[in-house]
Amino acid sequence: MKKFLLLIFVCLITTAALAANLSGTLTDNSGPASISWNGGPLTGALGYGGLLGLSPPCNSTICDIYNLTLSIPSNFYSSNPNFAVHVKVGWNSNIQDIDVYVFDVNGNLVGASATGGTISEDADLGQLPAGSYTIQIVPASCVATSYGGTVNMAQEPALPMGKAQYKLGNFTFTSQVLTRPPQTINNNPATPIFFEQDAEPRVVHDPVGNIYVGAIQGVPAGTDLWKSMDGGNTFTYLGEPDGTQAAAAAGAGTGVGIGGGDEDIDVGSSGKLALASLWLGSVTNSASSDGATTWVTNPFASDLPEDDRQWLAFYGQNVVYLTTKQLGTLDNSTLTIYVVKSFDGGITFPQVAEVTKPALGVQPGDQGNIVVDQNNGNVYMVFIGAYPNQVYLAKSTDGGLNWLLKLIYQSPSGTSLQHVFPAIAIDRGGNLHVVFNDGRRSLLTSSRDQGASWTTPVQVNTGANAKTSVEPWVVAGDVGKLNIFFYGTSASDFMNPNAQWQIFMAQTPNAFRNVPVFYIKPATGVMHKGAICVNGTACPSGTRNLLEYFFPDTYMDGNALAISRRLARKPEHHHYATLVPQTDRRHAHFGNAMM
Structure with a gap:
């Protein structure tokens, strides 16, 4: 299936841009805040090699790129210690697969969600500092798939809800x-x-x-x-x-x-x-x-x-x-x-x-x-x-x-x-x-x-x-x-x-x-x-x-x-x-x- 999708993907991107370059600003309102957008349709079959690098590079002809500006004061989290930033996307069918990766201005991965077999992804970014970020909405295995995206900043649940944050490890191994x-x-x-x-x-x-x-x-x-x-x-x-x-x-x-x-x-x-x-x-x-x-x-x-x-x-x-x-x-x-x-x-x-x-x-x-x-x-x-x-x-x-x-x-x-x-x-x-x-x-x-x-x-x-x-x-x-x-x-x-x-x-x-x-x-x-x-x-x-x-x-x-x-x-x-x-x-x- 992935080879078939990849063939479709390669053919289509040579004739038209399939994705978009989007942007938005999430601003402190002394409480919960969110911004939403609709994206796609996305077609492709590609993924990160263990969170190490995407090939081909993800750009607005392949992925949806959302340029996020987070505008909050330096003391925001001290005043709101249980707040966190989440990037969520949702679509209609679990046959399709979309992943989410978030990078800072230096290209460092700050969060990701790539579970598969679902109709949504939720990248928990924790207490994300103010700054500029790039959200990559990646067509992992999908054809003409539209989605809804949301960035929200809100208080986390008081009890554990089975969620985790994921970051790239800097480990090295030999054999x-x-x-x-x-x-x-x-x-x-x-x-x-x-x-x-x-x-x-x-x-x-x-x-x-x-x-x-x-x-x-x-x-x-x-x-x-x-x-x-x-x-x-x-x-x-x-x-x-x-x-x-x-x-x-x-x-x-x-x-x-x-x-x-x-x-x-x-x-x-x-x-x-x-x-x-x-x-x-x-x-x-x-x-x-x-x-x-x-x-x-x-x-x-x-x-x-x-x-x-x-x-x-x-x-x-x-x-x-x-x-x-x-x-x-x-x-x-x-x-x-x-x-x-x-x-x-x-x-x-x-x-x-x-x-x-x-x-x-x-x-x-x-x-x-x-x-x-x-x-x-x-x-x-x-x-x-x-x-x-x-x-x-x-x-x-x-x-x-x-x-x-x-x-x-x-x-x-x-x-x-x-x-x-x-x-x-x-x-x-x-x-x-x-x-x-x-x-x-x-x-x-x-x-x-x-x-x-x-x-x-x-x-x-x-x-x-x-x-x-x-x-x-x-x-x-x-x-x-x-x-x-x-x-x-x-x-x-x-x-x-x-x-x-x-x-x-x-x-x-x-x-x-x-x-x-x-x-x-x-x-x-x-x-x-x-x-x-x-x-x-x-x-x-x-x-x-x-x-x-x-x-x-x-x-x-x-x-x-x-x-x-x-x-x-x-x-x-x-x-x-x-x-x-x-x-x-x-x-x-x-x-x-x-x-």
């Missing part, structure tokens, strides 16, 4: 491919989904700055592990802790492990490591107390048969919580979440607790990660309910013995939030932050009171190249300060076979503001082309190449550590985990993230 020797065992798999893939990568760091990266090869090929002792400049491949690490170190072969279906890795306060690796029959947990040199491996760590999607988290030096979704053999064929607890760094897990109780009417869908508040020992996890429009929090205040469940968000009936895993993080103040996805939008909600109440969810992704987002993940630092990563594309459907995907980072220094600000920038170029299916093994062939998630971190210096999967050009070739570290520390405002 490093993590290589490994070719497998010498099981190197001719019957099904390529299970071998040579290094998928669903996870990155963590320990208290002295060592960085560990894990990635799955698939059952029974095990989980790969790498370590950096120089802040991520170089990495050493350590083999597969759940299988052939010793053999690989001796040069005898790689490629077998009691696991590799899913993995998670975490680090304790003294540097101990735990790596959980799924093999469906149970979960293999590998524990190391010497920096991943040697491991003690327990192939039945979950204590339960037929598990799926395990996550783990350390508390202090020796306590490890491991959670799994049990596939029905224990509770009359109903899915149930369990948590087991280790007191010896992940070697044994003697404590078993049932989290969701089907007899009481709560069953899980997709289950997110587990986290522990290092200040008080509270344990939290997040999951989608059996009804896919529900997000639940599970909380334990007694060391994982008993669990309370709370419905923290419910979207309208008929909608689905089950687009792979929700994710939860704890900031250094003990506040909770949850991200989830509705198939287009990545959403954030936060809690100041240990999960008792939650902010209205706000959309994280915006911009022409992030109209659709999937698989968000959140990392928390100081109070209210978050890094959120997601896959973003300009396509309107995550199953679009021509979609081009990038990894984006959205950072907010103020998640608890009534209108939080997100600084957004791509962390990568296009790293995947095609669909990203989120239905697990039910996905059509060739649409699940990235699998279900990537799990980032924030390093000791405040820089983000993203992690991705680098796909080979040919399916039969090896796919590699790729570290994508931030290199600038701009807008970071992060101390060490919570463990």
